[in-house]
Amino acid sequence: MSLWKDxxxxxxxxxxxxxxxxxxxxxxxxxxxxxxxLGMSAATAFVLIGSNLLVSxxxxxxxxEIRIPIFILIIASLVTVTDxxxxxxxxxxxxSLGVFIPLIVANCIILGRSEAFAYxxxxxxxxxxxxxxSIGFTLSLTTIGIIREILGSGSVFGISFINSxxxxxxxxLTPGAFMTVGFVMALLNRFEKRAQ
Amino acid sequence: MExxxxxxxxxxxxxxxxxxxxxxxxxxxxxxxxxxxxxMSFAVLFVVTVASAICWFFFRYLLVPFDLVxxxxxxxxxxxxxxxxxxxxYLRKMIPSLYRSMxxxxxxxxxxxxxxxxxxxxxxxxxxxIQAIIYSVGVCGGYTLSMVLLAYIRERTAISPIxxxxxxxxxxxxxxxxxALAFLGFSGLFGL
Amino acid sequence: MLILTTIIxxxxxGVAFAAILGFAAEYYKVKEDPRIARLLSVIPNAxxxxxxxxxxxxxxxxxxxxxxxxxxxxxxxxxxxxxIASIMGVEGFExxxxxxxxxxxxxxxxxxxxxxxxxVQTCSAANLxxxxxxxxxxxxxxxxxxxxVCPFDAIKMKDGTPIVDPxxxxxxxxxxAVCPRQIISLRPYNMNVIVGCSSHFKGSDVRKICSxxxxxxxxxxxxxxxxxxxxxxxxxxxxSKTDKQFETAVQKCxxxxxxxx
Numbered sequence: 001m002s003l004w005k006d007x008x009x010x011x012x013x014x015x016x017x018x019x020x021x022x023x024x025x026x027x028x029x030x031x032x033x034x035x036x037x038l039g040m041s042a043a044t045a046f047v048l049i050g051s052n053l054l055v056s057x058x059x060x061x062x063x064x065e066i067r068i069p070i071f072i073l074i075i076a077s078l079v080t081v082t083d084x085x086x087x088x089x090x091x092x093x094x095x096s097l098g099v100f101i102p103l104i105v106a107n108c109i110i111l112g113r114s115e116a117f118a119y120x121x122x123x124x125x126x127x128x129x130x131x132x133x134s135i136g137f138t139l140s141l142t143t144i145g146i147i148r149e150i151l152g153s154g155s156v157f158g159i160s161f162i163n164s165x166x167x168x169x170x171x172x173l174t175p176g177a178f179m180t181v182g183f184v185m186a187l188l189n190r191f192e193k194r195a196q
Numbered sequence: 197m198e199x200x201x202x203x204x205x206x207x208x209x210x211x212x213x214x215x216x217x218x219x220x221x222x223x224x225x226x227x228x229x230x231x232x233x234x235x236m237s238f239a240v241l242f243v244v245t246v247a248s249a250i251c252w253f254f255f256r257y258l259l260v261p262f263d264l265v266x267x268x269x270x271x272x273x274x275x276x277x278x279x280x281x282x283x284x285x286y287l288r289k290m291i292p293s294l295y296r297s298m299x300x301x302x303x304x305x306x307x308x309x310x311x312x313x314x315x316x317x318x319x320x321x322x323x324x325x326i327q328a329i330i331y332s333v334g335v336c337g338g339y340t341l342s343m344v345l346l347a348y349i350r351e352r353t354a355i356s357p358i359x360x361x362x363x364x365x366x367x368x369x370x371x372x373x374x375x376a377l378a379f380l381g382f383s384g385l386f387g388l
Numbered sequence: 389m390l391i392l393t394t395i396i397x398x399x400x401x402g403v404a405f406a407a408i409l410g411f412a413a414e415y416y417k418v419k420e421d422p423r424i425a426r427l428l429s430v431i432p433n434a435x436x437x438x439x440x441x442x443x444x445x446x447x448x449x450x451x452x453x454x455x456x457x458x459x460x461x462x463x464x465x466x467x468x469x470x471x472i473a474s475i476m477g478v479e480g481f482e483x484x485x486x487x488x489x490x491x492x493x494x495x496x497x498x499x500x501x502x503x504x505x506x507x508v509q510t511c512s513a514a515n516l517x518x519x520x521x522x523x524x525x526x527x528x529x530x531x532x533x534x535x536x537v538c539p540f541d542a543i544k545m546k547d548g549t550p551i552v553d554p555x556x557x558x559x560x561x562x563x564x565a566v567c568p569r570q571i572i573s574l575r576p577y578n579m580n581v582i583v584g585c586s587s588h589f590k591g592s593d594v595r596k597i598c599s600x601x602x603x604x605x606x607x608x609x610x611x612x613x614x615x616x617x618x619x620x621x622x623x624x625x626x627x628s629k630t631d632k633q634f635e636t637a638v639q640k641c642x643x644x645x646x647x648x649x
Contacts, residue, residue, distance in 0.1 A: 021365065024220035025309045072277055076270040084266060099316050102269045106309040108221050174217050175377040182369030186361040193361070262393055271401065278405045282412055289416040296446075355508060 006125045010132030017140040017181075018188055022108035027141060028177040030100050034157045037145025038138070039093040043086065043101060045134035047078045048110050052130035054078075055118040062119075071114045072105070079105045109133060140184075147180050148172055199330045201386055202323075206334025209383055212310055213342040214376040219310030223343065224368055226301070228354075233347035237340035239301040241333075242283060244314050247276050248332040251315035252325060272315050280306050310339060342379075346372060423475060424448045430471040431461050438462045438560040451476065462486075463558045485577040487557040488543070488564065492528035492571050493584025493600060493647055496548025499524060500597045515568035523597035526587040528571060534563035552649060554580065575627050581615075581634045583623045585645045590621055602645045608637040616646075 010016065016023045023044075030040040054074050062070050083101045086094040094101065104110065113133060118126040149155055152171030154162030170176050210216055213223050226236045251272050259265050284302045287295040305311055314335050318328045349371050358367050427448040439460045441447040450456040451472060458478050459469040465485065473479075503521030507513055511533040514520035520529055530548035542556035543563055550563075554577060564572045571586040583602060587594055591603035602623050608616040609623070614632045616623050623646065625634075638646050 021224065022221060024224065025218060028217040028220050069274075069277060072273055073270070076273050080266060080269050083269065099313060099320065102316060103218070103309050103313060105269055105273050106307050106312045108307055111307055170377060170380070173376070173380060174215055175373045175380065177217065178369045178373035178376055182362070182366040182373065185369065186359075186366040189361040189366065258397065262397060263390070264394060264397060267394065267398070270398070274401065274405065278409055281409055285409075285412050285416040289418050355510065355513070357508065 003125060003128055006121075007128040007132040010129060010134075011136045011139065014133075015136040015140055016109045016133055017137060018185055022112055023137065024181075025103060026100055026107065027144060027181060028174060030097055031141055031145040031148055031177060031180075032096075032172045033149040033153065033155075034142060034145040036093070036096055037141040039086075039090070040097055040100065041134065041138035041141045043082050043097075044104055044107065044109070044137060045131075046082055047075060047104050047107075048113065048134050048137075049127060049130040050078045051075045051110055051114055052118040052126040053123065055114045056121065056123045056126035059119050067119060068111075068115070071111060071119075075110050075114070076105050109137065144177070144180050144184060147184075148176050152176055199327065202327055202330050203334040203337075204386060206331050207338040207341065208379065209385055211338040211342055211379050211382075212313070212335045213339060214372070214379045216313075218313040219308055219339065222304065222308050222310075223346065223372070224365065226304075227343055227347040227350050227368070230344065230347045230351060233343040234340075235298040236301045236304070237336070237343050239298045239305055240308070240310065240339055241336040242298075243276070243280055243302070243305050244311050244336050245329065245332045246283070247279050247311055248315045248318055248328055249325075250279065251275055252318060252328050255315070255319060268316070268319070272312060276311055277306050310335070342375070345375060349375075421452055423452060426475050427451060427472060430464075430475070431468055432464050438558075438562070463560050465558065486559040486574040487554040487577050488552045488559065488561075488572050489575040489582045489649065490528065490534070490543075490550045490552060490572050491583060491586040492526075492569075493549055493582075493645065494524075494527055494598050495546075496530055498599050499527065499530070499548070512566075512568045524587055524589075524601070526569065526571070526589075527585070527598065527601075529569065533566045533568070534572060537562045537566045554649065575625075576630055579627055579630050579634075580648050581625065581638060582647055582649055583616075583625055583645060584647050585622065588620050588622050594621075600643050600645050603643055605642060607640050607642065608646060611637040611640055 012019075014020055017027050026040050026044065031037045051071070051074050055071060058070070079102060082104070083094075086097075086101060113129065117129050121129070146156060148171050149157075152167055152169060153164040154160055154167040155164070168176070171180070206212070212218050213220070222236060222240075227233050254271055254275060255265075255268060259268060259271065280302055284295075284299065287299060287302075314332050318331060321327075321331070323331055346368070350368055353367055353371065362370070424445070428444060431444055431447065433444045439447050439456060439462060441450050441456060441460075447456060447461065451458065451460070458473045458476060461468045461472070500523045501521045502523055503518070505514060505517065505520035507517055507520070509531050511529045511531045514529050514531055519525050520531075522529065528549055530545070532545050532550070534550050535543050535545050539560065539562065540556050540558055542553045542558070543550045544553070545551075559574055561574070564570075564574070569586070575582065584600065585594075585598075585602035587598070587601050589597070589601075591605065594601040594603050602621075604618050604621040604623065606618050609618050612632060612634050614629045615625055615634050616637055617626065618624070634646075638648060
């Protein structure tokens with residue numbers, strides 16, 4: 001059934017971060033802890049699903065030549081809303097994510113899905129595609145966040161079990177991010193080859 | 197003197213790609229060949245410097261006086277998208293040789309996080325105009341440095357015997373991790 | 389009040405940007421010869437560079453300038469050349485198809501070595517390390533760089549020696565460029581004879597290192613003097629003599645290094 005396919009392809013087979021290699025900026029920068037990763041994925045999910053929905057609704061009225069500026073406007077407005085809602089209701093998360101919330105606008109996943117999918121498909125399919133991609137994004141981000149948090153600060157979801165001075169602080173900085181993503185991708189390669 | 201500090205901080209200590217981790221998609225997408233990396237870096241230099249200058253003006257003289265600071269994301273991205281389009285038109289007509297070598301990267305830059313991040317950082321740091329310009333040039337210098345370094349290494353690893361599961365992107369990520377570790381050593385340089 | 393300001397400011401910005409961009413699009417319009425668009429529609433547009441121009445757009449520009457022949461798109465072949473000719477209004481020309489030819493026919497088992505090689509398994513790498521220990525310093529290394537680079541799947545390795553499929557080869561010259569020993573060259577499609585050796589060693593030395601190499605005995609030169617010339621201990625074919633016969637030379641070659649492909 002096409003609806004199920006639109007939904008499920010975003011989770012593993014066309015996982016945006018680990019397979020399509022888009023949306024890497026937040027992966028590297030915001031996975032310093034599992035909670036940050038979850039927060040970022042939630043914000044991105046809201047913007048992705050919202051923009052897929054809106055673009056799909058207006059796709060018949062928008063002329064082809066100016067579609068990219070229109071997409072950008074829709075996405076930017078959604079991001080501004082998300083930014084200020086997080087500022088009001090989750091100030092700690094907003095502070096730790098910092099400049100990366102406005103940077104969701106430049107996230108390749110959202111513009112890419114609007115252009116490649118939502119502009120050409122009916123509303124329900126687009127929303128499901130958005131949900132699937134968000135789940136895939138959340139899974140990959142949270143996995144990397146958990147690994148980095150355990151190895152870097154000795155805690156998981158904020159619950160500390162080893163004193164952080166014993167752990168490798170580089171894991172919560174950029175080198176750890178690159179290393180983790182590289183190894184997770186290699187692991188995924190191994191399992192995919194095995195399944196073939 | 198302080199301007200020099202801002203410049204070196206942008207290039208080495210807070211390298212936009214390796215320490216601030218902004219602009220990742222282009223970092224791994226365009227570094228498979230050295231000429232592509234250099235072309236992309238030139239295009240980024242072209243766009244970021246002009247874009248941050250214009251965004252600075254819009255912020256200071258439009259958004260702040262009218263109390264519209266919450267519109268900064270929308271306004272900045274509109275400015276950047278229009279600017280890239282304008283630059284592409286101008287380059288195509290006036291400097292065709294430059295257009296041929298780096299024109300194809302210009303549309304890629306519209307969604308490059310680095311271009312949107314620089315004006316946002318400038319606002320965070322509360323720089324004045326001259327500092328903002330020096331900062332953006334420094335960011336582009338740091339961008340070029342990391343891109344070219346990674347491109348050189350990736351061209352070498354492409355013909356080296358890499359373990360099967362790591363071939364392609366995973367080894368590029370591990371390389372970037374080691375580079376980032378090296379760049380972390382710059383923190384504290386010049387007392388910054 | 390805030391909502392009003394927002395709407396006015398964004399609205400004005402939108403109108404202003406749209407006006408600037410619209411004006412710029414007109415002012416900076418690049419007037420391109422319409423023939424360029426027509427040329428671009430008939431060529432493969434793969435940007436392979438085989439024609440020697442910097443991409444397909446550059447090829448179209450140079451066709452208009454006259455610095456590239458109408459048959460310049462080698463990969464497109466005769467069809468594309470005819471279409472380009474009709475756009476440019478050129479009459480009566482000939483396109484001669486060419487294909488690649490590898491000048492070493494020794495199988496892996498026939499190449500004598502003095503060392504075993506376990507380095508990076510590419511021709512370019514092996515060439516840097518004493519030719520991977522092969523005694524013949526002119527011949528094919530057998531790692532298949534040419535096979536890997538061919539975009540048309542026209543070269544295949546057989547027992548360590550590359551075989552060109554003349555039907556698939558488009559003479560894009562990528563294999564010629566990548567071979568570190570430079571033993572691949574072009575030959576006319578309808579003259580399917582190759583000297584399968586590139587060695588300039590003296591005949592007696594060649595015997596020691598390869599059983600199918602050219603020993604410069606000059607029998608081929610005696611049989612078909614217009615086509616074969618032995619230069620510097622190696623037989624060389626003059627590919628402009630497409631109408632002369634070469635069968636007897638192929639039959640009489642003692643090491644069978646002259647082959648038909």
